[in-house]
Amino acid sequence: MLFNSIDFAIFLPVVFVLYWFVFNKNIRFQNMLLVAASYFFYGLWDWRFLFLILFSTIIDFSIGKLLAKKRHKSHRKALLISSLAVNLSLLGFFKYYNFFLDSFVDTFSFFGTFFSIDRLDIILPVGISFYTFQTLSYTIDIYRGKLKPVNDFVAFASFVSFFPQLVAGPIERATNLLPQFFKRRTFNYSKSVDGLQQILWGLFKKIVIADNAAVFVNDIFSNYQDYNGSTLVIGAIFFAFQIYCDFSGYSDIAIGVSRLFGFNLMQNFAFPYFSRDIAEFWRRWHISLSTWFRDYLYIPLGGSKGGLQAKIRNTFIIFLVSGFWHGANWTFVFWGFLNALFFLPLLLSNRNRNNLGVVASNRLLPSFRDTFAILSTFLLTCFAWIFFRADSISHAFDYIKRICSETLFKSPITDIWTINTEYQIIYLVILMVFFVIVEWIHRDKQYGLRINIKSKTLRWALFYFIILSCFLMNGIKQEFIYFQF
Amino acid sequence: MKKLFVKLALFSIPFVIYLLIVGVVDPFSYFKSNDIVKIEVKDKISKHVEPHLYKMIAFDNNPTTNIIIGDSRSNRFYESISVHSNKWSPLGYGGASLNEVLDTFEWLVDKEFKVDTLLVGINFNLYNKYNKRMWVEETIERKSNPFSYAFSSYTARSTFLILKDHITGKSDTIGKPKVSRAKFWDTSVKRYGSKFYAHYAYPEYSFQRLSAMASYCKQKNIELIFWIPPCAKEINDIIDEYGLTLENERFINDIKSLGKLHDFNSDESITSQRDNFTDPSHFNKQIGEKIYQEIFKNK
Numbered sequence: 200m201l202f203n204s205i206d207f208a209i210f211l212p213v214v215f216v217l218y219w220f221v222f223n224k225n226i227r228f229q230n231m232l233l234v235a236a237s238y239f240f241y242g243l244w245d246w247r248f249l250f251l252i253l254f255s256t257i258i259d260f261s262i263g264k265l266l267a268k269k270r271h272k273s274h275r276k277a278l279l280i281s282s283l284a285v286n287l288s289l290l291g292f293f294k295y296y297n298f299f300l301d302s303f304v305d306t307f308s309f310f311g312t313f314f315s316i317d318r319l320d321i322i323l324p325v326g327i328s329f330y331t332f333q334t335l336s337y338t339i340d341i342y343r344g345k346l347k348p349v350n351d352f353v354a355f356a357s358f359v360s361f362f363p364q365l366v367a368g369p370i371e372r373a374t375n376l377l378p379q380f381f382k383r384r385t386f387n388y389s390k391s392v393d394g395l396q397q398i399l400w401g402l403f404k405k406i407v408i409a410d411n412a413a414v415f416v417n418d419i420f421s422n423y424q425d426y427n428g429s430t431l432v433i434g435a436i437f438f439a440f441q442i443y444c445d446f447s448g449y450s451d452i453a454i455g456v457s458r459l460f461g462f463n464l465m466q467n468f469a470f471p472y473f474s475r476d477i478a479e480f481w482r483r484w485h486i487s488l489s490t491w492f493r494d495y496l497y498i499p500l501g502g503s504k505g506g507l508q509a510k511i512r513n514t515f516i517i518f519l520v521s522g523f524w525h526g527a528n529w530t531f532v533f534w535g536f537l538n539a540l541f542f543l544p545l546l547l548s549n550r551n552r553n554n555l556g557v558v559a560s561n562r563l564l565p566s567f568r569d570t571f572a573i574l575s576t577f578l579l580t581c582f583a584w585i586f587f588r589a590d591s592i593s594h595a596f597d598y599i600k601r602i603c604s605e606t607l608f609k610s611p612i613t614d615i616w617t618i619n620t621e622y623q624i625i626y627l628v629i630l631m632v633f634f635v636i637v638e639w640i641h642r643d644k645q646y647g648l649r650i651n652i653k654s655k656t657l658r659w660a661l662f663y664f665i666i667l668s669c670f671l672m673n674g675i676k677q678e679f680i681y682f683q684f
Numbered sequence: 685m686k687k688l689f690v691k692l693a694l695f696s697i698p699f700v701i702y703l704l705i706v707g708v709v710d711p712f713s714y715f716k717s718n719d720i721v722k723i724e725v726k727d728k729i730s731k732h733v734e735p736h737l738y739k740m741i742a743f744d745n746n747p748t749t750n751i752i753i754g755d756s757r758s759n760r761f762y763e764s765i766s767v768h769s770n771k772w773s774p775l776g777y778g779g780a781s782l783n784e785v786l787d788t789f790e791w792l793v794d795k796e797f798k799v800d801t802l803l804v805g806i807n808f809n810l811y812n813k814y815n816k817r818m819w820v821e822e823t824i825e826r827k828s829n830p831f832s833y834a835f836s837s838y839t840a841r842s843t844f845l846i847l848k849d850h851i852t853g854k855s856d857t858i859g860k861p862k863v864s865r866a867k868f869w870d871t872s873v874k875r876y877g878s879k880f881y882a883h884y885a886y887p888e889y890s891f892q893r894l895s896a897m898a899s900y901c902k903q904k905n906i907e908l909i910f911w912i913p914p915c916a917k918e919i920n921d922i923i924d925e926y927g928l929t930l931e932n933e934r935f936i937n938d939i940k941s942l943g944k945l946h947d948f949n950s951d952e953s954i955t956s957q958r959d960n961f962t963d964p965s966h967f968n969k970q971i972g973e974k975i976y977q978e979i980f981k982n983k
Contacts, residue, residue, distance in 0.1 A: 425883075666699075
């Protein structure tokens, strides 16, 4: 079920009413409703994979309880390894089996040995990377003694399958989300209004910006040979908008919906395109994943402590794994590699924590220096996005090669007009500018539309404008990009 | 909780009023049963605002087994057909791309409409990889549920125009161009060339889709007839000026390889006479009748 579908527009109010009016007698009933609603939500996509979620839930629930009972270090370690092995094997099989198979065959054929092994026709279960990492955080935190195992299976199942963030995050830590399933939830008006505003902003990002930019991005990336370099630059910039609005839009909706049910999820994006360097970008982009890798991979590896060699090794490991997490394609690995390259100079010169605060805090506009830093960081990320979006590494290099040709200086107008969507691009660009302004104004807030307008008329006018834009710019519905991860 | 519901209800009032108005006016006859606004009014207004939505919904409401698809020239030919028979439906759109023609066909297949005869009008200007307008895809999305329909900009605009027409009794009309026919002719030819031929690439994927369409029709015993509408000589000459003569020949051979083809564009007795056309790319009623007699002479 997509957040931007009629199905969800019916599903959400029904669950909301049941949750607050019918199942509100005790927490256990509410949790049971959330599990049922979450399984229904996921089952509409493919009910067979509900067994996979249930299996993961049972395994980690049982291992969590066993971890609490065992005192001996080696036993505890064995249990943790079992949890990691089961979860990562499932992820590995469904997501990476064919990739490893192809890479294996390619490697041998490179050395002159040719053979073929049949690929398996595997469907990638939606959201598997997200809920796998979420359940792993539970067993790892129990192993580390940061969390006590829970005895209530329903509450744990709600935590694993919580529908707002089940398929595309934010990847919640057990230490943050799980205790919320044991607290009595009371309806809070301001929190609900805030949630609705965040949902609205998420829908605007997804429907208006991401889905409309996708029309141009798909065309430009598929037919890049036929377009001028200048058009390809536009394609890369539009993709930067598309992926940000698609993914952060999903997170906004997930967080907003959770607030309607009395839950607080972590912030997943903190206006990353206003970052002044790549290190800041990574503190602001997909925060739930980057902090997951930081806490469960980077720090155990030694983090930024140790010698130069260890620093370089750990940086590359975390970025390459992060790239690989996104999908079974070398393009993602290369994207991670590029980001490691961008990040490393900052780390080695101890400048990776220079920009911790909000840019141009208490000022309307950034300084010249900040503007230059923001634009150069944005261009670097756009460059890396080309690899993320391309079908293969050679496709990305060809795309960049064409950008660097003399056609870079030709006007993109004729090219864009051949995409033939009439004036859609003009409306889109105007709305993109509106979007950037709104996000800039609220860059110190939790999300872009956390407005502080006193006048009710103006506030409502803004909401009406956003809703109308969603309806009027509602073209071809695109699936959320991060569903495939 | 009560406060939230009250505020949401208040906030929703304009949307509810709008939905009620759309429900009553129903500019594209989406809610079949409603005929408060006469079909002639909708035909006059909504069909011009968004022909794709209008025609697809009209077909949904009253499907026929004989269908004509293509661009504005197919629409014009439908006028000639409808003089002789009411068993045909037009699913051609002004300025349509080959994408849209094929999307329309695939929509007919997906929705499992029964089809006996499919008349496909294609000119060389459609046979270009860059001619890829995709409004049919958007229209299918738009008509997929009542909310998408009601809140589409086309529905809003048509509703407004119908209400305006009803209240003021005046509707917007398209006037005649204020230039001489000769000047209009030359400008149209130039615009046609720069619009369709300045950027050309062979439409590999469209040809694959056309082949799939031909195979499907053969398999389902659907009579598939291709026809190339005639254009004025000047329009054909610019194909050579843009250096696309061979590509045009390839286009004709491609279509021939797919099934029965009537090529009226190579009939110089039609193309050389300006009087046969209302503008360089649209033939007139007399030629429409001639085409009808030629295609349906044995039926």
